[in-house]
Amino acid sequence: MARRVEDPELAFRLARAIVSDIALYNPDKVEEGIKNDNIFDLLAEELQEGREHFAERVSETLENRDQLFDRAIVDVMIKQAGKIESSIW
Template sequence: MAKITSPEAAKRLARTIISDIAIYNRQKILDGIKNDNLFDLLKEELDEGYELYCERVDQSIVSSSNYYNNAIVDILVKRSGDIESGIW
C-alpha cells in the first residue's frame, strides 16, 4: 500500500484513528479525565494508533507535523470538556 503523502489525508487518518479509540474506550476516557490519568489509561491504544499512523503516512509528514497529537487534543480532550474533573 502506498504511503499517504497529502497533509489533508494524514490529518483525516489521524482523526479517524483517534475517533476509533474514543468510540471503543469511552469508559477509560471518562475515568481518565475524572482521575487525571487519561494518557496512562490509553497508553497502549494511543501507541498502537501512532504505529498505524506512522505505517500509513509518509515519514516526511510524520516528522514535520503534529497531526496525530492534534487529533488527540481535538477529539479526546476538547470533546470531553463536559466531564467533571479537577483538571479543568
C-alpha cells in the same frame, strides 16, 4: 505495499479517525482518564497502537507527522470530553 499518505490534510483526517475509534471503543477509560487527569496512562497501549498504525500509513517525509497525531488526540479525545467533570478544567 500501498502508497503512503503524503497530504497533511488527509494525514490529519486519518489521525482523527484513528483517535475517534480509540475513544469510541474505550469510553470508560476516556471518562475515567479525564476525571482523574491520567488519560494518557490509561490509554497508553491503545494510543501507541494507533500511533503505530498512523505511522505505517503516512509518509515519513511528511513534515510534523507526529504532531498531527498529537493534535488529533487533543481535538478528538480531550476537547470532546469537556462535558466530563474534571479538575483539569
